[in-house]
Amino acid sequence: MSEKVRCHDWAGTPLGPIHSWPAVLRIAVDMLLASRFPGCLAWGAERIMFYNDAFKPLLQGKPQALGLPLSTVWSEVWDDIEPIVTRAFEGEATFIEDFPLVIQRNGRAEQAYFTFCYSPVRDEHGTIVGMLDTVIETTATLQARDKAEQAAEGFEREAMARTAERNRFWDLSSDIMLVASRRLEITAINPAWSRVLGWSAEDLVGRHAIDLIHPDDHEAVAVAMVPLYRGERLHDMTCRLRHRDGSYRWIAWAAVPAEDSFHSVGRDVTEERERALLLQQVEEQLRHSLKMEAVGQLTGGLAHDFNNLLTGISASLELLRQRVEQGRIGELKRYIDAAQGASARAATLTHRLLAFSRRQTLAPRAVEPKALIADLEDLVRQTLGPSIEFSAQSDDDVWWVRVDANQLESALLNLCINARDAMPGGGSLWLRARNHHQFARARTENDLQPGQYVCLSVTDSGTGMDPQTIARVFDPFFTTKPLGQGTGLGLSMVYGFVRQSGGQIRVDSSLGQGTAMHLFLPRHTGEIGATLPVLTGALIDTEATGETIVLIDDEGTLRQMVGEALREKGYRVLEAANGVEGLSLVQGGLKADLLITDIGLPGGLDGRQVADAAWAMEPGLKVLFITGYVDQTAAMDELPEAVAHVLTKPFSLDHLTHTVRSMLVRR
Template sequence: MFVVWGPELGFLYNDPYLEILGAKHPAALGGGFRTIWSEVWPNVEVLVKTAMTGEAVYREDFPLVLKRHGRDEPCWFTFSYSPVRDERGFVEGMLCIVSETTGKVLADRRNAFLVGLEDRLRSLTAPGDVTAAAAEFLGRHLGAARAGYGDIDALQEVVSVDQDWTHDETVASLAGEARALDGFGPAVIAELKAGRTLIVEDCYADPRVSEAYAATWDSIGCRALVVAPLIKEGRLRAILYVHNPAPRRWTPGDEAMVRGTAERTWAAAERGRAEAALRESEARLRSLNADLERQVIERAQARGRTWQLSPDLMGALNSRGYFETSNPAWQTVLGWSEAEMASMSIFELLHPDDVDRTRQGFQLTQLGQPAIRFENRYRCKDGTYRWISWVGIPEDGMVYCTGRDVTEEKRQAEELAERTAERDHLWQSSPDLLGVLDFDGVFRRVNPAWGTILGFEAHELVGTRVDQLIHPDDIELTEAALVRATGGRLPAVENRYRHKDGSYRWISWVAAPRSGLIYAIGRHVTAEKAQAEALRQAEDTLRQSQKMEAVGQLTGGLAHDFNNLLAGISGSLQMMQTRMAQGRLGELDRYITAALGASRRAAALTHRLLAFTRRQTLEPKPTDVNRLVAGMEELVRRTVGPAIDVEIVGAAGLWATLVDPNQLENALLNLCINARDAMPDGGRLTVETANRWLDERAARTRDLAPGQYVSLCVSDTGTGMTPEVVGRAFDPFFTTKPIGMGTGLGLSMIYGFVRQSGGQARIYSEPGQGTMVCLYLPRHHGKAEAEDEAAGQAAVPRAEQGETVLVVDDEPTVRMLVADVLAELGYTAIEAADGPAGLEVLQSDTRIDLLVTDVGLPGGMNGRQMADAARMHRPGLKVLFITGYAENAVLSHGHLDPGMHVLTKPFAIEMLASRIKELIYVE
């Protein structure tokens, strides 16, 4: 991992990063990131800038080109960029956690290449088609100029290229040419005959290549090359080559790919040759045997010419096993003349291991067997042996025979068996899971790696459906892949397979359907998954630390603001005390005004905090937003000043919405003040309402449920916001205004209030083009409440005789103030300090006309619980909750039952008196 810090992106890193940094260490320590990684800066600049603006970035298998070993080399990395903030909350740097995945990427590509090559070659039978297709497949994949396959003659003197592939016409083809093998030079030939892959990055700089040979290579466009030799039966039989006209550094992956392609090409070409030769020989054998049998039976007079010209061995064998006659093919095939054949028994020419079997067959002809067929080995004159396939027909004491040389067919069959054994060995020894399934997901065959990785033996899996091993959460994904298999190549799939011990392993699959079956290769990636999960957890931990840092900043800002307000309150009270002691009562109003102003600002701050946390208690009412906006128009115009033109656009037939009108008024005023501050030189402010019917797509973009909404939008022609500022605008204490011009809680309060009301707030802005903030509130299917025109006009009478109010609050000062207010109004006040004490009074026969209680009470019973319990005994009891932290869970998520009301601390004494009168007399 590494960290960059500050405007210059100072660079610090840990020891494991040295493997990536290479020769740049130690000079890179403390340097600038742009300079140190100048070669990759264009690729990661956007990612770095994204992280430095506060947004984390994660990339998997990200391609880069680094200078390694003195040359540019493609590499792949998985990494994350996470912003790091200072104590003020500003992004000053970023943390990168990185791992190099070059090996994995190249291995996956190589495996995919080889699987694709196998698919391509499997459908071809002609050797020329096989070698041409393999050369093109390899050349295109490696981005080479030329690729080809050359056969080498038995004397290892000449290499012949039937077909090759070239990238374009600028590189000449070598097809159809036979070149002397010694044209490679002695050192190179020695490498190839030893079975080592030849890798030349620049023929002029390679010590194995003389200057003369280098010039020859350069003239045909192969200054850099890779040649894979194919050694069979101890002899160099063929080569697969890749050429490049300019110097090139070949990677180990390139070498492995060329060698793997060479082996697969040889196997496919030899398979095609063997199958073709076998078909040809079988056809010829059937034809010749039919002719021979007919000729022998019919004693055709044309035997003489056939006898002389036939490439097959013919002869007449007497009862002692000597050839009384033999045709010239004996000398052509085995080197024996007619005279030499007449002097030897066939048992003298046979391979010792074939004597007994041949003697038994010969004896059958003496016992009346009409015809015999068998194969055995005959000794050539030079001492070697060749396989001969015989047909013998006895007649008149003689056995008339015809034999065909099948040595080459035998050799090809043995090689085919050897290749089959090699494939079986690969199947048995592969560390990856190999399997063959049908389209129903039933295993037909599995390799031993299943036992190593998952603990199951082959016989336990064959006949089992794949869904019996899959983790339940991955079954749907796996079945979908099996369905798609019928249409072609399967997609890459990662899923979890059950181990025999009951645990699960992650397997990454590559598979391809063919001939009604699915051939699959699975790589065990549980460790890689665990590593990725560890990386994710590390990033989660980092994000959590950043959140805790933000909480610290919020707490510090809150403490700072409250200390200032408490200083104003306590200082004013102290000065009042001093002036009263001095008898200077005329100066008390000054300090009283200061203390009340500070307390109001403190109350406003707590209301904004509760709004942001969406925990304030709302008093929603059916509201006509048009009427609310019209009522505030004059206040808005006075607030924004004459330099700003205010336009009110109210929608006709506007729906009602269920919302707290006081909170909505505060939100509207805050938005207008923000708009004013964004237009210091004047401009236009527009307040607009509308009915909005949001379909599924429109609702999803606003993070709302589909349905009907009332929108209230405030737009300005001011400075606008950048996307980064819009992204943080609703954060608490975030503000772009100068110190003293705003707390940064206005928009967060609006956001919390609107979300708690079931709606959403959205900002649309561009720098220099102005800003529009829209509040979306759910439609209320009903009429808005009419304004209470008589409110406040008639004086409320004092308490009647005996009217009593129970006051429950754990704060003595609050109880004292409420009791004094009640005494002023003529009520009898009963006080209680906690819930159980209050409930005891409420469950007695004492007259109680109103309960005034705090929500948060000690004694194991809060105010809401006490009120609910009291209403079991007094169903019509009126309740006024007074609270400084109104938890929605206690107040039924902000909604009160009939007869219950709430007053938020701190409150004006006049407001308390007014609410008590309203509850007792109005309701």
């Protein structure tokens, strides 16, 4: 089958030539072909079919199936299996034992049975792109089971008659047979017990059957026995029975009740259970492989961009040093600007990666979407240009949300810029806010959970996207723009911000029909605080008057540079390398005007704990948190907005001193 896949004319299928296949498809096909377990792969919206050598016997008598839609190959049973296939493409794995199907093979219709698992195949971003069918045909096994059930029904009559025919069957059957009283005391077993479980009649007659059943199966067996006590037949009850050597075997039972006893036939299905376990292991290996492919793609893109930026920084510094040694100080500004520019781009890259991974530092507060959109409207119009008609609309009763307002503005502006780029010849763009009630239960982690949300939609009349592009639109470093015109991180950042804020993002698009990006953000149900006053430039530019600042950071070089910059602005700065030292400065009777602290600190106290202890002594103390990374579990929510601010590393010293001045002059 590997050779057939390589030689197949894939260009004539919706998948296109092999060299254009995405990595996730190539990996899935390679793993399928390498497996010795029967497997079939259905890919894409058309459900294009692949299968391995072990699967071929299931197609005996059928035409060539490779590259055809699943619905074509199995047209005679499509009505039966299509709902299960649909569930797999919606994210639900289904395992079914002994599924009955009437199939066409060898020129006629045959009743067949299959045990299979339909599992969704996801790409590196969790998007479902295919379905894996691992399957074994159990027709022969079911036929044997039916014979065993029929034997159980006839066994009661034969046991009462004590006929020679009954005795031969009893002695020669490969299935274990059991006669037990209604109190489940064993009264007879056939010789198969010795072959299957190692027990003889002398070992078991007179013992209670429950002694052989695995303790974990006692409850299930008790429930299954209820119909027998009502005079009904029992079939397809599976439990573990103890072998004489102490191990356990899985036995599938069929039984019928008599007046004072139960007559049962059991079939050893241990190997079938082990094959089912193998199915799960194969699927786990496939998921792990896809995950590793995603990690490789991310690290490759990251290494490429950072190597470029680091090269620019190191080269600028190297030339800067040479020019200083040569005394050519007139050229220094060019190299300084180049190094700072590369550093700024590196900071932007790390910020976007943290946003995509939902680990960026956020400062959430209550935000009114209607007011935010109104503030953005002029900026968006200037960005779009005259060839694009723009409309902004908010429902009158739109709820408030709790998000980082700056990040939300950045996300909406990013989506508007993408929409603009999708309309090179002009078009229309709509920005709208509305309320949304989600009632349906979420089936997967990526589904919108039930609750109340505000939906912010950015809709354009541009070129739209095909399903393959939609599936990868939030992938890091994926872009459809020409080389040099996009990093492939903009939408990744939007996606990560929305997910970190407790929301979800949905994409509606088709080629030639435009695109709609819907951001769902949870409704804010808490109190709505007063908006902080906007500071004028005159107030911020006022000189320092000797205010005292406590600076806590475990990175010595950073602490030294920040302290030096603040002292040059006229502040008195006391430095500490950990939370315990910094808190002792505040508790030592020092009247501090501002506390600057990293969030992650050594010494047993993190920055938030230091701030909380300081606020307990002086509730009005201003605190500036500086950090390069905040885990979602970090307790940075519910900060008092009037006295606290968060500054994300890396930052410029000018930005730091500007922030410090604005906090100290605010009243």
